[in-house]
Amino acid sequence: MKELGVIPNWHKKNTNLVVDKIKSFFNQRQIPLHVVESDQADFYSSVSLADQLQDLYDKLEMIIVVGGDGTILRVARDLAYWDVPVLGINLGQKGFLAEIEVEQMERFLQYIATRQYDFQERMMLEAWLHRGDEQLGYYLALNDIVVARGPFSRNIKVDSFINNDFMESYFGDGIIVATPTGSTAYSLSAGGPIVNPIMELFVITPICPHSLYNRSVIVNGSDTMSLKVDSRHVQVILTVDGQVRFALEDNDQISISRAKQKVKLVCFHENSFYRLLHQKLKA
Numbered sequence: 001m002k003e004l005g006v007i008p009n010w011h012k013k014n015t016n017l018v019v020d021k022i023k024s025f026f027n028q029r030q031i032p033l034h035v036v037e038s039d040q041a042d043f044y045s046s047v048s049l050a051d052q053l054q055d056l057y058d059k060l061e062m063i064i065v066v067g068g069d070g071t072i073l074r075v076a077r078d079l080a081y082w083d084v085p086v087l088g089i090n091l092g093q094k095g096f097l098a099e100i101e102v103e104q105m106e107r108f109l110q111y112i113a114t115r116q117y118d119f120q121e122r123m124m125l126e127a128w129l130h131r132g133d134e135q136l137g138y139y140l141a142l143n144d145i146v147v148a149r150g151p152f153s154r155n156i157k158v159d160s161f162i163n164n165d166f167m168e169s170y171f172g173d174g175i176i177v178a179t180p181t182g183s184t185a186y187s188l189s190a191g192g193p194i195v196n197p198i199m200e201l202f203v204i205t206p207i208c209p210h211s212l213y214n215r216s217v218i219v220n221g222s223d224t225m226s227l228k229v230d231s232r233h234v235q236v237i238l239t240v241d242g243q244v245r246f247a248l249e250d251n252d253q254i255s256i257s258r259a260k261q262k263v264k265l266v267c268f269h270e271n272s273f274y275r276l277l278h279q280k281l282k283a
Contacts, residue, residue: 002061003032004112005084007049007075009067010038012091018066018102022089025109034060043071049078060084062112062266068092069185073241076142076263077124085119087112087266096184096280099266111268119264122181123200123221126259129238131252139240142263143182145256147227147248148174148207150235155210157230162223170214173207174236177225177256184277186242192216196273200258224257 006022008015019035026033034056041052050057063086065075072088076097079086089105090098100108111117127145129137139145149156158175160167178187183195183203192205193216200221206214219225229236229252236248 003034003059005056005060005063006033006035007041007053007063007065007071008036009043009065009071009091011043012067012071014091014102015066018089018091018105021105022064022066022109025106026113029113031113043074049075050081053079057082062087064089064112065098066091069095069097070243072097073142074243076122076265077140077241077243080124080140080142080259080261080263083264085264085266087117096276097181097265099268099271108268112266117266117268119266120198121262122197122265123179123202124259124261124263125177125179125202125256127240128255129246129248129252130255131249136252137246139244140259140261141182141240142179143185143241144176144178144187145254146174146176146186146207146237146239146242147229147254148237148239149231150237150247152234154232154234156232156234156236159228159230160204161226161228162219164226167217168214170206170209171211172209172214175227176203176205176207177227178203178205182241184280187216193218194277198273202256202258221258224255226256227254228252229254 008019065072066089076086088098089100125141127139155171158170176187180195180199181197187205190205190207192203202219205216229248231250238246238248
């Protein structure tokens with residue numbers, strides 16, 4: 001077995017205890033393990049984790065992430081090009097991206113040690129931000145790309161186009177473009193549908209629309225979408241996975257499509273999306 005990498009969010013409560021248990025488990029079985037210490041990777045840095053951890057490139061068979069969904073999102077997005085399966089151990093709240101809860105950890109670590117696991121490939125979105133003829137940014141998202149108003153309570157307008165055909169003008173707080181993985185995140189809170197994460201599509205959900213008829217729209221994964229901003233002098237923010245932010249201006253355009261790169265999330269035969277859904281959303 002190649003080396004296993006452990007990327008903990010050291011700011012989470014009980015991280016040290018969980019990491020010590022992981023170390024002990026694999027050391028007893030003489031399985032090589034590399035734990036990323038707090039001084040090796042800064043989740044709050046603007047520098048990609050791929051650059052911070054470049055010495056590990058091509059050395060890892062799996063990346064074990066100890067943290068919440070936000071930690072898993074950052075690792076999955078920044079290290080997507082490494083093409084290494086990612087396993088999440090949940091130290092957060094809902095934990096839709098995490099395959100393991102801490103209480104179940106030892107049993108599932110045994111599956112890893114004996115290679116009794118699989119992985120699902122999850123679709124990602126890529127987005128280009130243009131201001132006039134200038135490209136200002138390129139982004140990868142596992143959950144969603146959001147265009148929303150800033151702190152002032154005035155509606156914004158976002159024009160949407162699918163394959164260059166005009167679809168709708170959204171008036172309200174903004175719009176969410178979510179992957180199937182992201183359908184259980186912000187899009188769900190805004191009234192969007194729940195989608196099986198292995199599907200190839202994206203969901204367009206308006207945020208607090210100033211309309212009686214605006215509803216979510218499901219778009220084929222092979223389609224391309226563009227959004228044009230009409231902020232009317234109100235602050236508008238582009239957000240990627242709730243973590244990367246950029247201030248937009250009138251007439252900025254965001255082009256969105258399915259990314260070539262996918263994220264591999266480790267899964268086990270006894271878990272299923274629908275069982276997880278029941279566990280996470282039950283009252």
